[in-house]
Amino acid sequence: MAWLRRHLLLFAAVAVLLYMLLPNVVVAVFSFNDPVGRYNYTWTEFSTRAWTNPCGPQGLCDALGLSLRIGLIASLVATVLGTMIAFALGRYRFRARSGTNLLIFMPMATPEVVMGSSLLTLFLMMGVPSGGLAITIAHIMFCVSFVVVAVKARVATLDPRLEEAAADLGANPTQTFLRVTFPLAAPGILAGALLAFSLSFDDYIITNFNASPSSITFPMYVWGAAQRGAPVQVNVIGTVMFIAALAIVLVSQLLTSRRQRAAA
Amino acid sequence: MAQHGPGDLELIGLTKSFDDFTAVEPMDLTIPQGSFFALLGPSGCGKTTTLRMVAGLEQPTAGQILIGDTDITNTRPHQRNVNTVFQSYALFPHMSVMDNVQFGLRRRGDKDAKRKAQEALDLVELGHAGRRKPNQLSGGMQQRVALARALVNRPDVLLLDEPLGALDLKLRRQMQIELKRIQQEVGLTFIHVTHDQEEAMTMADSIAVMNAGRMEQLGDPAALYENPSSTFVANFLGQSNLLAAHITGTAGDGRLTADVHGHEVLVDAGRVPAGLRDVWLGVRPEKLALGEGNGVNELKGTVSDASFSGVATQYLVRMPWGMDLTVVQQNDGSARARLGDAVTLSWDPGHEFVLDSAQDEDAGVEHVVVDG
Ligand SMILES: Nc1ncnc2c1ncn2[C@@H]1O[C@H](COP(=O)(O)OP(=O)(O)OP(=O)(O)O)[C@@H](O)[C@H]1O
Ligand SMILES: [Mg+2]
Secondary structure (H helix, E strand, O other): HHHHHOHHHHHHHHHHHHHHHHHHHHHHHHEEEEEOOOOOOOOOOEEEHHOOOOOOOOOOOHHHHHHHHHHHHHHHHHHHHHHHHHHHHOOOOOOOOOHHHHHHHHHHHHOOHHHHHHHHHHHHHOOOOOHHHHHHHHHHHHHHHHHHHHHHHHHHHOHHHHHHHHHOOOOOHHHHHHHHHHHHHHHHHEEEEEHHHHHHHOOOHHHHHHHHOOOOOHHHHHHHHHHHHOOHHHHHHHHHHHHHHHHHHHHHHHHHHHHHHHOO | OOOOOEEEEEEEEEEEEEEOEEEEEEEEEOOOOOEEEEEEOOOOOOOHHHHHHHHHHOOOOOEEEOOOEEEEOOOHHHOOOEEEEEOOOOHHHHHHHHHHHHHHHOEEEOOOOOHHHHHHHHHHHOOOOOOOOHOOOOOHHHHHHHHHHHHHHOEEEEEEEEEOOOHHHHHHHHHHHHHHHHHHHOOOOOEEEOHHHHHHHHHHHEEEEEEEEEEEEEEEHHHHHHOOOOHHHHHHHOOOOOEEEEEEEEEEOOEEEEEEEEEEEEEHHOOOOOOOOOOOOOOOOHHHHEEOOOOEEEEEEEEEEEEOOOEEEEEEEEOOOOOOEEEEOOOOOOOOOOOOOOEEEOOOOEEEEEOOOOOOOOOOHHHHHHOO
16 A cells, blocks of 8 residues: 555556557557558558558658648748747837737637638738648748747746846857857747647648648648558658657757756 | 046946936046945945946946046947956856856957966866856855956956855955955956945945945045045944034134033044034044043943953943943953943044034944844
8 A cells, every 4th residue: 555655656657658658659559560451450460561661652752741841941930030029028128019929829829720711811812822832821820929938938037137248248249149148048949949840740720721732741641541541651650750759859858967967 | 637547437427317216326436547446335326237337238327438538438338348247146057167257258269268267267266166057156156256257358447246245254355355466466447346344445445435326425445434424424334423512612722622412522623624513523433442541532421231252342331311332442451341330431532523413313324234
């Protein structure tokens, strides 16, 4: 009984982790399946065929490439814009400040269906053709909000006196930003960028509204394929994405703790 | 404009207002190149604000700042050859101690940055801590890093905002001596802000006492101590006994007679501002002697408190009119008085200072006495 009580927290942690990770494990296991028929739902036989030929199914790698490209551009632009907005909101008092704060929140609070459809209307009115460009613009828009939130939290903890100290020691505004402000805000900016990328890579609803037949993103491909029976390669891509995300998190944690230890 | 040196710091009508609150009233001040200048005053009197204007971190509401003949009022902080030791240290948390100290040198592309930074760290006895991060140091160590980081740049003017506030007494004394030595060796102009009047008096060539945004008095430490120009300065710099007195006549020999609660005392005429009748007669505790025959002026009272501190004993002596006078008797072997003893206090004319009685006698009294 006492033993149980002492290890209760451990059990709870393992249970929660299992709950969260089990789907990923299933995806990974079934990426090594060799299913009979169209559906990859029952285990048949171990095979590495999908891993050795990931681009096998027609259109899969095109969709993946498009999603990666949109994700990179959207997260890059959103990170630059969002970081600047976050600094403006966190550092300066200006008249439209509370209004801007509210506007930044809007995309996060608006249902995606509403946003997707209204964006489509807007693009049609403005003559922006559906497809990759429209999708990228849409993604930048909602990613900015998340970057702003992540970076602003970090900026709030920055001591403005550090920048004053840098200026006092002879650093011009550019040097002050590069050597003091940016390194200190970097964890927030990185978190914002990663969040933006995964949101963009992941998005289905808004993307679907603004896509054209020639701009099928990865989520759209998977959705379409799932109707007919998804190829095993989808599991391969899913597993790779999961491992990549895990690796980024682990590496960044390792770097932080190494830096702390090196300083000791 | 003619007689000041090439590197003097000059403040002309320097003023700072925040909204409707004036933190620094128009201030005129010339600090000679190479001098150790202390800015002394109670919390919130505008010391930090004054320094920030000199550093360029705060834009003055009015007035000018000159170094030599160069007007730097409108230059940016990084363009001024002025460095600050911040009250809150403001060390860069993501850099090692060494990188912190090298920061200023690196910005100027100094090839010898590393060696100079190491020297500066050695100077503040942190030569071994260069690889550590600021958050791994104690408050006192961080303060010394902040000092090294500013000193290493050899600026025209070094601004020190309570740079020794977090140090224990021993280290504080040691750093005071060290700072003074560095200042004399390198010949930099130091502006040292402090709460600690003893620190200001031991270190500075001249002191400005500030109160509520105004400069109350400026002078060398001895002049300020012996001849305070206001009750605020008298109480803020050391302790003072302020006796309500009335000038009654002349006594010859350059002396005036004064009435203190019915007792006649003699006052040096040169110390009484012309035309003043109702005055505060100020006598420092160490100028009062216990026992008869030690001075021309005498007052009798009873000992109401005695505290022995080793080198000296401090007495409170109750006067017939109910006031306690503070007396400090050096531990020179003379007999010590006990509680309740009837004693005579004496002093000589010339050892007093005289102020207008219209001033508040409690101005500048420190309510919390922190004694090391
Ligand atoms: N940015 C600001 N906005 C409004 N008021 C300010 C600002 N900075 C300082 N003050 C006010 O100006 C006055 C002087 O402040 P300052 O920091 O110069 O005091 P100080 O003499 O350095 O005090 P301390 O010894 O406590 O450091 C204070 O009353 C303070 O509240
Ligand atoms: Mg201050």
